[in-house]
Amino acid sequence: MMSVDCRVPLEKVEFIQSAMGLPHDFKSNLIPKYPEFFSLKVVNGRVHLVLENWDSSLAMTAREDRKKVRITKDGNFLGPNAFKVSFPPGFRPNASYLEEFEKWQKMEFPSPYLNARRFDSADPKARKRVVAVLHELLSLTMEKRVTCAQLDAFHSEYLLPSRLILCLIKHQGIFYITNKGARGTVFLKEGYDGSSLIEKCPLLLFQERFVALCGRREVSVCNEMQSSSFIS
Known part of the structure; x- marks a missing residue:
């Protein structure tokens, strides 16, 4: 939600995975479990974690x-x-x-x-x-x-x-x-x-x-x- 394009390269999410407390299988289990919020898309040749839904209550x-x-x-x-x-x-x-x-x-x-x-x-x-x-x-x-x-x-x-x-x-x-x-x-x-x-x-x-x-x-x-x- 804070990123300028509401997306972050997946490799960067993996880079801070442990600091954020994300499970080791977040790509295969966590992201697909919440398709109303997240998706994985290729942008300029790189896989990005994309925000699909903006929740103003979280801002x-x-x-x-x-x-x-x-x-x-x-x-x-x-x-x-x-x-x-x-x-x-x-x-x-x-x-x-x-x-x-x-x-x-x-x-x-x-x-x-x-x-x-x-x-x-x-x-x-x-x-x-x-x-x-x-x-x-x-x-x-x-x-x-x-x-x-x-x-x-x-x-x-x-x-x-x-x-x-x-x-x-x-x-x-x-x-x-x-x-x-x-x-x-x-x-x-x-x-x-x-x-x-x-x-x-x-x-x-x-x-x-x-x-x-x-x-x-x-x-x-x-x-x-x-x-x-x-x-x-």
């Missing part, structure tokens, strides 16, 4: 669905256009920064579920919309995180900025970026309390119970946050 972002908090020295603000932020340790915004940031928090912007082609990318509201798109994409993952490569793979489908990493760094109060090893990872900060995932989806809870029943010691997927440095 509600996770950001809009949460409780807002008031403006404080940490940059959070009560309002329909605000994002929850958590600045990195050691970052002490001064009054002028908070004043400008409050203006940004109050600024209205188009929904991530509206077609990006309708907006001028140079418009500040459109740039804020990009942040909302990234926020929503991360909110839809099981662990509120994806690798930088996985996020960048959807550059053309969501008209993301060419220098995506700079956009993420600029909004370090919303996103957390690790550079551990050769694969960077982007976390949605509000999804975590320290290094612990706040809300776990049923599939993730099931996996944890399965690991416990097997008698294996679970290694937290959030260790990256504890052992890596924040790109600032």
